[in-house]
Each structure stands twice: as structure tokens, then as C-alpha cells.
Amino acid sequence: MAKIAINIATGSLQQPEIIVGIDLGTTNSLVSIIHPDTKKPIALKEHDSSSLVPSVVHFGEAGAITVGEEAKKYLITEPHNTVFSAKRLMGKSYKDISDNASFFSYKVIDDGTDNLVKVQVGDKFYSPIDLSSFILKELKHRAEHILKTPVNKAVITVPAYFNDAQRQATRDAGKLAGLDVLRIVNEPTAASLAYGLGLNKEAEKTIAVYDLGGGTFDISILKITNGIFEVLSTNGDTYLGGDDMDNAIVKYWLQQSGVSEDELKQNKELTQAIRLKAEEAKKHLSLNDTFTAELNGDALSITRADFEQLIHPLVDKTLACCKNALKDAGLKTSDIDAIVMVGGSTRVPAVKNTISNFFGKPVNDSVNPDEVVALGAAIQADILAGNNKDVLLLDITPLSLGIETAGGLMDVLIPRNSKIPNKVGRQYTTQVDGQDSMRISVYQGERDLVQHNRKLAEFNLTGIPGMPAGMPKVEVSFLINADGILVVKAKELRSGVEQSIEVKSQYGLTDAEVEQMLMDSIAHAKEDIATRALVEARTEGEQLLQTTERFIQKNAAHLTKEEMMETAGAMQALQLAITMEDKNLIQTKIEALNDISRPYAERIMDIAVSSAMKGKTI
Template sequence: MAKFSIDLQAGNVKEDEAVSSRGQLIVGIDLGTTNSLVAHVADGRAIAVAGEDGKNVLVPSIVHFTEDGDILVGDEAREKLLTAPERTIYSVKRLLGKSYGDLKKFSERFGYRIIDEDEDRLVKIAVPGADGKDRYYSPIELSGHILRHLKQRIEAELGQEVSRAVITVPAYFNDAQRQATRDAGKLAGLDVLRIVNEPTASSLAYGIGLKETDEGRTIAVYDLGGGTFDVSILRIEQGIFEVLSTNGDTFLGGDDLDQAIVDHWTKEQQLELNSAEERGAIRLEAERAKKALSTEEVYRSEDGKFSLDRTTAENLFAPLVERTLASCARAMKDADLTPEDIDHVIMVGGSTRVPLIKQRVGDFFGKAVNDSLDPDQVVALGAAIQADVLAGNQKDVLLLDITPLSLGIETVGGLMDPIIARNSKVPTRVGRKYTTSMDGQKNLKVAVYQGERDMVADNRKLGEFILSDIPPMPAGIPQIEIQFYLDADGILRVKAMEHRSGQSQSVTIKSQYGITEEEMAEMLLDSLANAEGDMAARALVEARNEANNVLLSTKKFLEQNQSWLSEDQVQAIEREALKLAKAVAGTDKDAINQALQELNDFTTPLAHEALDRNVAAAMKGSSATELDE
């Protein structure tokens, strides 16, 4: 079989040519919930890079902001979990691409504050500053700090600059979460060449599916990390990876095993954990117990206050393990397979070291599990192998055609919203829903852009069209779906449709790749060089957009509820709204977020009262009607 590579300019697969990045260093990164690590291939072998101690390859996925404004990442940040939990952010991966509504019921688990009263918007994390004012960070910014730390680690190890990477994500990550991961990499100064599914990386680490000549195999990848669980069923044939099914739980992992121990000790000793420091201390003690009981029969804390035996621990863990096996059963059903159809069972994630888990997974699939590689490192090692493939150093590997630059549309404030991410396989079809920003809006301009910058002014415009005759409705009510279809010939078709009315419009763009390789490279370099400034500009525009929406809603609220609002309440709302409007006119996104939060804090109780009044009025009207009947 012929060898293939990617021609990034033409977007075609060519035979027997080296890829453009041949011989260059490309690293593999596992951006994990609990720990992250970076790896590369040297002398044909994938190696995870350790820190200054030369031993520990794991970097805790934790970011701490000191009172002086310094940023600590990894082990240094981990030490602050007990002393300054409100400024120490962990489990960032759980927040990527999530809205406040997604996380509201879990917010008490975190020692830090998740802010966003609008349940449909992406979360923000509030960190108190030395001046008493909060600073607001997105999960993308926090992940960027972790990735930058990994970048610096491998640069120190190898003594050379690293600017290209492959980053892994769970197979179930949606488009928003994958794009957030790409944005975090760009913010860290990394050109993310490929986003790879973690089960695919794990298979590569075990050498499964690496060569085109490999016989077809069906693989089950059981991945239980610190904060997430997923099981993926893959069919691998001649170097092609197909995910047949995936299942799991984004809020089930080693953290929950720790919590089971915490709950046991709390109940056993009738403890009252009243502070974040107390909750953090017992959680770390539980983690030590879990790890010790993987090799020992009994654990006792240094101060003798806490003890646990393996049998009790396994009884505590059993319901959680059974939840993972239920996910395995659903994944097998979705793939229309039985355990006998599985050739290999690969164990990934540090939590799979628990003996009960290995035993129960082996029993479920009816075969011994493969855990010969370090479960903490296997994903990063596989990512490094994929990176080496992209660098042209692996032979007999099929690389599918990809699109070289992101394709997206302009949104409010001149932002670029990527719909088809750079290096997506083609052909591909991606859809995303939008709405109007003004009451009674009848027309919507869809402007299509190509590039990696956050503002459309810095990208290349490909075309535009108008979706007209939208039925006049309040802002936010119309449901407009934008679909991008990119075929194997590099022809982009864009369609917009308003679902309530059925109105639609489309355009075909044939000149998507009409730039030289030098121009494309310059666009990529510009996106890296301006990543931090672009991210700051995007954050400011997003804060302004959110604030303007709230100001509009506040104006409507005052108009609709003036009959019962007191003069003092009206004046207070107008005062907070004026403060927010002044902040919007400035360039400090944290000041906008602070003013926004203060307005929300004041108006939320009033909004609840307005809802109660409306419900009461509706019930009264309903009762009257029923009496008349």
C-alpha cells in the first residue's frame, strides 16, 4: 500500500511525499482534569518529560493566583489548595465549553467561585485580588496557563523552542469543548496541529493501529481519570481509527472515589466540615488512603485520626465502579457488539490502579485487561506518537485530508466564531445555532471568514449573504442554524435557516484555498504572535456583549414592572445600570464583569418576585375562568 501525506496548501492527499513539518519537533500533550503531561518521540521511543526533579512527569492541573498577581501552576499551586482555596483553581477541564447551567448543581464542590447568573452563557471564575476586587478568568485562559507551563517544561528539557503540538481530548468532547482546547493552546503559544481523541492516542501508545498493514481489531478503552470517565469502542483497520461508540460520565472519576471515603469518615466520626480548608484537608487525606490501598490492606493517617481497610474501601467504591460498567454495557449495545467481539481492553487513567476496578472490568469483558503501560502516561505517549506521525517520521501511516485554516462567521462585536476548526478532516459538515441581537430584526448578515485570529478584521473574508424575511420576534427568540459543508475538493457551502419560518439562504465559496503557502504560514504565525492580545480583545468584546444584553433586559424589566417597583428600587436599579454602562464604555473587562455581577446581585431577588407575581396573576385568572365555566 502506498504511503500518504497531507498537502496543506491544496488540501489533497499526495503519494510518497513528506509532510511540510518533516523533521520538526512536535510534542504530544495530555491536558487532563487532575494531571497534565507533555511527551515527545526521541530515537523512535515516546518519552514523557519530567520536571526539575527528573522523576515526576505529572503536572497537577491546578492554577493559583497569588495576592501579588503572580501565577503558580502545578505542584506549587497544589500546595495552596488548603491555604488559599478561593484563589486556587482545579478541575479546569470540567469547565471547558460549559455554561453556568451545566455546572450550577456542582458548584459547591469547588473551593472557588463560578460566576454567571445567565445559565446559557459560558462560565467565568472569580478570583479575589489584593485590592479587594475580583478578577475574572475563563477556563480557556486557565487551561492556557497549564499548557504554557508544559511548553516551558519541555523547552527546558530539550533546550529548544517548541511551538507545535498535538493535544488530546475525550472522545465525547463536543465542538465547543474542542474549540476551547484549541484556543487554550493558541493562548499558550502553541500551534495545535491536531486534536486527537484520548482513546485513539491510547491505542497508538500500545502500538495498535499504527501501521497500515495492521489487521483489523476492535478495542475497548476504559478511561477513568481524576474527574471524568469514558469508555470508547474503536474499530482499527489499516491505520484508520473509527469510534464505534462512546459512553461515560463527565462527573465521575477518582475525585468521586475520594469523596466516597470522605463521606464515610464524616459519617463515621460525625464530623462537621465548615470551611473550604477543612474540606480540602480531608479530601487530600482520602486521596492518600485510596492510593495506599491499591497496594496495602490497611491505611492509617499519620496522626492516627483516620483509618480504612481495603474491604471497606471496595464496598464504598463498588456503586461507582458499577456505574462505569453500566456505561460499558451501553457502549457495547450502541456498537452492536458483545464482549466476545473485543480483541483488547486497554486501561487508561490513574484511577484504574484500584485493584477492584481492574478485576471488575476484566470480568465484564471476559478477558485480562492490558495495563502494561503507565496509565497516567499512556494518553500523552500516544499523542507524542501521533505528533511524530505528523512530523513525517513514521512510515506506512495514513493521514486523512484536512482543512488548513479555520472557517467561521462574524458575530456581534466583530468576533470570529470558528465553525470548522483548522485541521478538521474533510469532507465534513458542522452546524451551529444562533439568534438575533435586536427586537424585531428581519435580516441577518452571514459573513464567512478564514483564519486563526479572534477578530474578523484580522482574518480573510471569503464571502457573505443575507438571510432575509425573518419573522419579527423579540431578540433571542429566532432559532437560526448556520451549516458549513466542506467537501473533499475544498468547496465550502454555507447555509442559514430560521427554523420557525423555514426561511433559508445559502452560498457556495470555491476559492477557500486561494492563498499561497507563504500567506497561510504568515496567518498561522500572526495568530500565535498575537494570541494573548487577541484573547484579551475577545474577552473584552464578550463582556461588553453580555453587559449590553443585560442592560437591554434591565430596561425591559423596569418598563414591565413599574406598577409595583418602589421609587427606591427603581433608582437603585438605574444607578447600577448606569455604573455598568460606564464600565462598558471603558476597556477593563474585569470592571465590566464586576459591575455586571453587582447589577445581577441586586436585580435577581426582584426578578424572582416578578415571576411570583406573574404566576399568581396567571393562577388567579385561571381560577376565575374555571369558576365562570
């Protein structure tokens, strides 16, 4: 007997499986679906509440984790235990964010390497993937609560400028949250879909997507041909948004009231209160000419004209980015057919008018700018589900393709559901001094350890010139042609040594086997990612031990006896931790060894520099 699912909340018949669209944002995130009755995209919300979930995670007593509005309350009272803007950390090393480290009120670990950042809360270490997975898990629960049905499949959006590592990190976060991520879609593409741009296959259009959120600004120029979106250029500022508008109002009021910024810093409750009032003023001035309020007995007021003057430099900054994006795309403002407005801060009339004047045409702003990306993601999900027959879906890869890296980990080069034909390359290096060959093992599957995936091929790249570990640059490239044949190439860039192998089409798996591999990857996501984190921590620890040992051998004369003893103790503790099954313990011991070696490493570096200045080498 066939079972029919009915949504208790709406009484409507349900599709066999719902695929949700998720906008994983820096400031806010949300989830949307195509409504089964109206066939229109809607953002999910409960009764009168907002569709937005603040992208904030709070770590409380006894491991309790809260996400969203609840977590936001702790930003002032418990800043060290409350993580915001985790999206800024996705796929980044500490070096990438070091210039803006002061922006984060929580502890971002600096291990002096190119390894991906970690956040420390108490004695636990979290990757940006963990943090984003908590937000995605909350969105999944929220959707399931509203729809009264399990939600296991999603399309997630990312900025157009996200690189391969950042996209893979977003996929991993989805998997960890229990979601099968069918596609990662560029945010400007999703916003364009929400306006119906690109749904007409005959139309050829060039579009500017202007996205001004709470903390970030992006401008993307897209070309749509036959329903295929091509990103021509992107530009922006990852530290510019509505928060800066609020701060401009706060500074204006401080001048009015005579309170200094230092006084404000001492009083965190007042800081938060005045910031919330400033946000209220900004919103109020979109529809009114003046705003007045009272705070701690002080009268606060601002006119729309004053506000527009305050934010003029901020809007000008976005215009400079627009000019750069057009220049990079080799276009003029007259070449742009449509402008799509995204992000809550584009509600400010001064922003709309300035952008409209700059491009010389009205902007598209009829869709809620907070929801437009998520709505577009739901449309993309509907296309993937095969419900929207008007849009062509290109052939895609059924399972992820990648190679084996240190510790038996799977490094995905072409994620599942990627369009065919496809080409991607990534650089690797050697782990041992003088290593003259590298084994390239090609795997297919969704699990984090290659032992759980399917091996497709293997070959050796030989003849790598003897160099210190980390020096050779080996580029591994995957090319899938229109027939689904995969060609894997490995080339050592310094010497030009090259080797390649061809793997036949579709790799002989039935639909049932593919489905089983996907189900396994979701079922084991938590333990897989925990295993990956443990293997990565061990590899990082072993590399640190090797480099520390080499450094000490070379510079023993410049170290004190105490430093030698302390270092030996810390190395022993790390060596022991590596044998345990505790990732956080290994990270703690890595951090301890780094703390001991950093001061003398800097001192020896200074000696080397001053000797070099005198014309000597050390």
C-alpha cells in the same frame, strides 16, 4: 551555512521542530514527545520527579500565578484563590454546571444566562480558556526547560464527548499559551494509538477505552477501520473517580475513630492530612493486603478486602456506564476486540478484575495509565510531522473557516487541520426585534477579529419572519467536499427560508501566506483574546441593559422607588463601563446590576406564577 540544533541534555541531534503531545487533564496534565533516538513516545519529566503536573492554578499577591504542585498546596489554605478542575468548565454555561456548583470552592459567576462561565478571583474575572492556558503555558515551559529548545507546536487531547465549543475553547487556550495547536485528538483515540491499535491499516477492530481518572470516568467504544478512528458511543460520569475511593476510605476511618464529618469540616488541616493518608492507603493496597498508619495519635488501618467492599458501588457505577455505551453502539461484550485501561485509578486490582470479567478477556494495562493518553498524543504529533509513514493522513484544511458574529468576532466552524471532506453546522439568532435579514460573512484565518482574517464570501439571508430578538433559529452549515470546495448554507429553521453560496478550492493562498497567518495568530494571541473578551463583555453588557430596560417598562408597577433608583444607577454605571477598555470593570458592573435585579425579578416571577395559577395572566 546550515545550522544544526543539538539537545544539550541528551547530546542528540534534534529534529528541525518538535511537536509535543499534551494531555490536558481534569486532575493532572502532562506533555510527551517521540524520543529522537529510540523513536518511542516518552512523557517528559525532570530527573526523579513525576511526569504529572496537577491541573491547579493559584493566584497570589501582585498577580503572581503558580501552576502544578506549588499551586496544589494552596487548595486548603487559600481555596478562593486556587482553581482546580477548570476542564469541567470548558465551553460550559453556568446553567450546565449549576447542579454541581457546590463542588467548586472558588467563585463561579452565575449571571442567569447561557453565557460561558467565568471565575472570579479578587477583582479579576477569568474564563476557563484563560485558566487552561495557564496550565498549558506551564507545560510548554516545562518541555522547553527539559528539551532546551523552543516548543511552539502541539497536539492536545480532549474527551470524546467534548462538543464543538469545548474543542474550540481548548484550541484557544493553546493559542493563548503560545502554542500552534495542530490537532485536537480524542483521548480514547490517543490511548489506542499508544497501544499500537490503529497503526496497522489492514486491521479492523472494535475497542473499548475505560478511563477512570481522579475525578471523572469515561467509557468510549471505538471502531478502527483502515487507520481511521470512529467513535461509536461514549458514556461516563463527570463526578466519579479516584477521589471518591479516597473519600470512601476517609469515611471508613471516621467511623473507626469516632470523629464526625462536621468536626472534620472544622479542621481543614486534618481534612487534608486524612485525605492524603487515604490516597496513600489506596495505592499501597494495590500491592499489599493491609495498610496501617498513625494520624494525630490515632491508629488507622484497612485491609484490601475491606477497601474492595467500600469501592464496590463505585466500580458498579462504571459497569452501568459500560453497559449503556455498548447498548448505544448496538454491540455485545463479545464484539469488543480489545480493552484499553486509562487513568491512575485503573491501577486498583479490583477495577481491572471487574472489567476483565465483564468483557470476558484480559485488559491492556502494560502502558502507564497516567501517561497513555499523552503518549498517544505524541504519536499523533509524529504522524502530523510526517515522520511516521505507515499511517495515512487525510487531506486537511490549512486554515480555520468561520463567520463574522456580533462585534466583528470570528466564530470558527471548521478549525484548521480538520479532515476533508467535512460538514459542520451551528445555530445563531437575531439581535434586534423584528430583524428580517442576516448577513453571513465567511472568513478564513486564525485571528479573533474578522478584520485580521481573509474574507472569502458574503451573502444575505432574507425573508426571516418578524420575531422578537433571540427567537429565530438560523442554522449556518459549512460543507467542504473532497476537492476542497466549501459550500456555506444558512437556513431559518422555523420558516424554512434558505440561502447558500459556493467558495472555490484552497482559496488561493500560498504556503508562505498560510505560514505568515499562523505566525501572526500566535504572536498576537494574547491581545486577540483580550480584545475578544472585551468585545464579548461589551456585547453581554449591552444585551443585559436592553433586557433590563424591557423588563422594567413591563413591570414598573411592581417595583419600589428604591429598586428603580438602584437599578437606574447600576445601569448608568454599566453603560459607562462599556465605553472603557476594561473587561473586568464591565464584568463587575454586570455582576452588580444582576445582584440588584435578581431579587425583584424572582419576586415578579412568583407574582406571575400565582396569577397564572388563579387563571389570570399578568
